[in-house]
Amino acid sequence: MSTQTASTQSSDLLRFITCGSVDDGKSTLIGRLLHAAHALPDDQLSALADESRRFGTQGDQLDFALLVDGLSAEREQGITIDVAYRFFATPRRKFIVADTPGHEQYTRNMATGASTADLAVILIDARKGVLTQTRRHSHLVSLLGIKQVVLAVNKLDLVDWSRERFEEIERDYREFAQRLDFEHIVAIPLSALHGDNIAQRSQHTPWHAGPSLLEHLESIEISTADASGPLRLPVQWVCRPDLDFRGYAGRILGGSVRPGDAVRILPSGRQTRIARIVGYAGDLAEATRGDSVMLTLEDEVDASRGDVICAAAEPASVADQFETTLVWMDDAAMLPGRSYLLKLGAATVGASFSQPKYAIDVNSFDKLAARTLELNGIGVVNVSLDRAVPFDAYADNRDMGSFIVIDRYSNQTVGAGLIHFALRRSQNIHWQAVDVDKQARVRQNGHRPCVLWLTGLSGSGKSTIANIVERQLHALGVRTYLLDGDNIRHGLSKDLGFTDADRVENIRRVGEVARLMVDAGLVVLTAFISPFRSERALARSMVGSEEFLEVFVDTPLAVVEARDPKGLYRKARRGELSNFTGIDSPYEAPATPELHIDTTRQTPEQAASRIVDALFERGIVQRHA
Amino acid sequence: MSFSHLRRLEAESIDIFREAVAESERPVMLYSIGKDSSVLLHLARKAFHPARLPFPLLHVDTTWKFRAMYEMRDRLAREGCFELIVFRNPEAERLGINPIEHGSARHTDLWKTQGLKLALDHYRFDLAFGGARRDEEKSRAKERVFSFRNAQHGWDPKNQRPELWRLYNARKNPGESIRVFPLSNWTELDVWQYIRAENIEVVPLYFAATRPVVERDGALIMVDDARLPLHKGEQVQQRRVRFRTLGCYPLTGAIESDADTLDAIITEMEHAHTSERQGRIIDRDGGSSMERKKAEGYF
Structure with a gap:
């Protein structure tokens, strides 16, 4: 075959996406295309006839929508849930269609379908014209870099094949689309249900001089295999x-x-x-x-x-900070400052995001102020990586400028991003080498440094236990420092509140301070609720796993609520405190802490002794010290 | 039509193979000896050439495949083309499960679905390549290229990771395993055109020849060995037939055909009016049969 030759000029494979709202007849249109391209074998057609009678909405006629709605739950509810790929071929081309739903998960699914498509078919119900959904779909398709659009004006039979109506819709759409980045828009009047202008030109639209949908898809020039540009x-x-x-x-x-x-x-x-x-x-x-x-x-x-x-003459850029457009795809909102994984090309690196510069309203294109991105949210966000990676801007090279975001704990794909450009400021700050290093300080101190990270509900006894531990260590001649949650919030973090995003930033700052103190050779105790697993993991990754001991101060909610030393639980229950851990904000208990302290079975003194013993066992502090 | 689309499909499949191997610890390739497996094997060799395949092939055997399939499998393994693991579910073996007495559903479940789960657990494979294509069947159309299975090997179609651009997320949770489908975007016709273009060996049963068959429930079942009992009134006939798809011989219907070359097969397919899996008896139990089997762990 042709692997030994170099030419990729002809594109005999066209990948396209269909976008439309629930009732625009999208599945019917795809079913029609498959039928017109003889991609429907007899046994599937007879199964379809059978299913049309059982589930269909078209009386005795074939309900082509059933063919495309692949999963049984969808068939029962009459909706499409996910992205499905369909295949058909004509003598001129092979086609792969990404069929995506038009309802609530639209952003995530449409971004997925559009990311590999060369062209978009945007369906419009002739009776309804250009709707909010039409604008939303067009905007997403444009954002993902698709340049070719077919405006499929469907259900024209229901407006008596009105040329005026068709031209009015086309005019509306072209006017709106001027704001988008499309190169080529073709409008075609259709009835998917009856097959008009699908494969053959319809006798009902003698005024339409253009091609049928299939003729257009077969003949349009696609420049995806463009081999120009640098290696x-x-x-x-x-x-x-x-x-x-x-x-x-x-x-x-x-x-x-x-x-x-x-x-x-x-x-x-x-x-x-x-x-x-x-x-x-x-x-x-x-x-x-x-x-x-x-x-x-x-x-x-x-x-x-x-x-x-x-x-060599035109290398890609290398940077560890970019401005990007980020599409969020997870039920849990994006948290600025949290550590995620980012996969770009074949590289997977640690990444965190800034607060969005702004979010984008996909219906109006308005820029909105936002502190985070929710599921299906889109925004412009700066990303910071833990090492520099090669990239190109998405506008220059789709494959070199795109990335996915992976949650470190669920391992789910939670976001997708498009790189705009690198932020230069990071490149001018270099590490200053110093002569007196951590090893020198360890020798002078006579003990190794570490972080004892106490986590637990408010009122569980973290500060009390940490205090006793610090007293005992001090008596042993160990250099210590206690970072206490309340005290930090009076100073270093006094600009932060208690939203999830602020909690993440608070822990990031504490982790950074703890890292510096470990470098200074100290045994650092921290007493913070630190409710999120991923932030504790971030702190661990900043300090280094071998010098990080997570101590779970485990007291059941009922017990701390009964103790309530600061009266905070009562306030939270009365609704006077919001985002209170355990009440209206979650606490994610550690799965495998280095130490697990059950305060219902141990006094604070016993707990403290266990922690100090752990330092002996690990050789951080010597018994004779 | 020119064939630049085959080149694109080939490049994509090779990309998927390499990515999966780079991101997994114990990969394996499921090998069913059919045409899709033959194409998959060819692509895998191309992907890692000049190195040897960085994974073994696993055949989850049912003991009821066509003799010609076993012949080709064993010959290729002897020639050193790959490292072969043949796994037979010990429980199915002990119970003597067969499609004749126990029916297609039980036979398939114990030998193939349960057999595959046992084999993957036994060898602790964390990633398995398979030759499934999205054009085969409705529920396959929604499956990801990197498709995750829970510790029980179940598939949750509503909770799949989005797959964008060419970026595959291969990170798995404890207990999870991954199925990877490098042929996701291929069609049956692409497979045959590629077999012709690359001169790939396939089991001779795909080519028309005169073979002994009986007509049973509207299907032509080949009498491949003495284990197939004849029902009352059934007569073994010599017919010119071939197979579009190969499974367990008592469960796989032949089609009458004169297509005895790759060109003839491709021409026949371009004019075919039935789908490929139409000869598969296991697909026919109700509209969502395949989706249900997959949720239970069938490949």
């Missing part, structure tokens, strides 16, 4: 079958490559040349964007998974 090849897998061969496997996301080409490996910046493009049936002379290849390099330079091999 981009993320290293996906390093191939080392024996000592003599070191190959770099990956998919070309930009440009093309030939043996002898000068390349630069990012982020290291090392330069070399391409030695071979290793093919299954012999070496290749060239490979281009979209190809999966195995390369060898002329010099023994080190490149590993996540690095990007770039054209």
Whole structure:
């Protein structure tokens, strides 16, 4: 086959997405297209006839919508839940259709479908015209970088095939779409239910000079296989079958490559040349964007998974802070400052987000003030990574400028982002090397540093226990410092409240201070409710796992509420305090703390002794000290 | 139509193979000896060439496959094309489960669904490649390329991770395993065009030949060995038939055909009016049969 040749000019595969509201007839349209392209075999058609009688809404006629609504729950409720992919082919082209729902999960599903599409078919009910949903769908499609749009004006049979109505809708849409980034819009009058202008031009619309929908989809020029632009090849897998061969496997996301080409490996910046493009049936002379290849390099330079091999003359940018458009896809809102994972190309790195500069109202395109992004929210957000990665702007290269966000705990994909540009400020701050280091301080102190991170409900006894521990350690000659929740909030964090986002920022600051103190050689005690697992994990990752002991001060809610030393639970129950942990804000108990203190079975003194013993056992403090 | 779409599909599948291997600890490829498995194997070799396959092949056997399938599997394994693990569910073996006495549903559940779960648990594979395609069946159309299974190997179609661009999230929770489908975007026709373009060996049963069959419940069942009892009035006939899909021989219907070359098969397919899985008897129990089986752990 053609793997040995270089040409990718002709695009005989078109991927498109269909967007419409629940009743616009989207599933019917797709069913019609499949039928028109003879993609529906007899046994599926007879099964469809059977199901149409049982579940259908079209009387004795075939209900094409049932064909597309694949899951049984959907069939019963008459809605499409998720993204489904359909396949059909005509003698001229193969098509992959992403069918996405038009209702509440629209943003997440439509972004998913649009991310791989070359074109969007936007359905409009001729009776209703351009609706809020039409604008929302168009905006999303434009945001994801789709340039080609078909405006499918459906149900024209219900407005007596009115040319005036069709032209009015087309005019409305074009006027609105001027604000979007489309290059090409074609409007087609349709009746999906009756098949008019689907494959053949309809006799009901003699005034329509343009093509039928299928003719248009077959003939439109698609420039997705564009091999212009500089080489981009993320290293996906390093191939080392024996000592003599070191190959770099990956998919070309930009440009093309030939043996002898000068390349630069990012982020290291090392330069070399391409030695071979290793093919299954012999070496290749060239490979281009979209190809999966195995390369060898002329010099023994080190490149590993996540690095990007770039054209030496036009390398990608490297940065650890960007401005991005972020689409949030999780039930739990995005929390500024929380540590997430970000996957970009073949690299997975730690990341945190700023408060949104603004959120975008997808209906009106208005910029809204926002402190976070909720499910299906879209906003412009700065992202900060724990190491620099190579990238291009999404507008220049969709595959080099897109990323997904992964929650560290659920491992769910919780967001998707498009990179605008790098923020430069981080590049000018370098680490200052110092002569007196942590090891020197450890030798002088006679003990190792660590953080004892006490977590538990308000009133569980964290501060009381921490105080006793600090007294005992002080008596042993250990250099200590106690960071107490209430005290920190009078100073370092006095600008923060008690929303989830503020709690995350508070813990980030405490973690950073604790890290500095550990570097200074101290045994640091912290007494904070710190209700979220991910923030405690963030603190742990800042300090380093071997110097971080999580101590769960476990007191049941009923017990702390009965004790209520500061009267706070009573206030919270009366509604005078909001976001109070345990009452209207969650406490996520540690799954595997280093120490678990059950205060219903131990006095504070016993608990403190256990903690000090743990420091002896771990060799942080010596018994004879 | 030119074939640049095959090149795109091939590149995508290779990309998926490499990504999955880079992100997993103990991958395995499920090998059913059918045409999709043959294409999958070919793509896997291309993806990792010049290295050997970085994973073994697992055949979850039912003891009821066609003889020609076992012949090809064993010959390729002998030739050193891959490391092969054959797993048979010990319980199904002990109970002597078979499609004749126990029916297709029980047979499939014990040998294939339960057998697969046991095999994956036994070898502690955390990621399994499969040859399923989205065009095969309605519920498959919604499956992700990286599809997660809980510790019981169940599939929750309403709680799938969104898959955007070419970015696959392969991070799994404790107990979870991943099914990866590199052929997700291929159609049956693509598979045959690729087999022709790359000259990939497939089991000869896909090509028309005169074979002994009986007509049973409207299907043509091949009499592949002596284990198939003839019902009253049934007569073994010599017919010119071939198979579009291969499973357990008593559960797989043949079609009458003269297509004995790849060209003829492709021409026949371009004019076909029935779907590929139409010969699969296990698919016919009610509209959501496949979705239910998958929720229970069928591949």
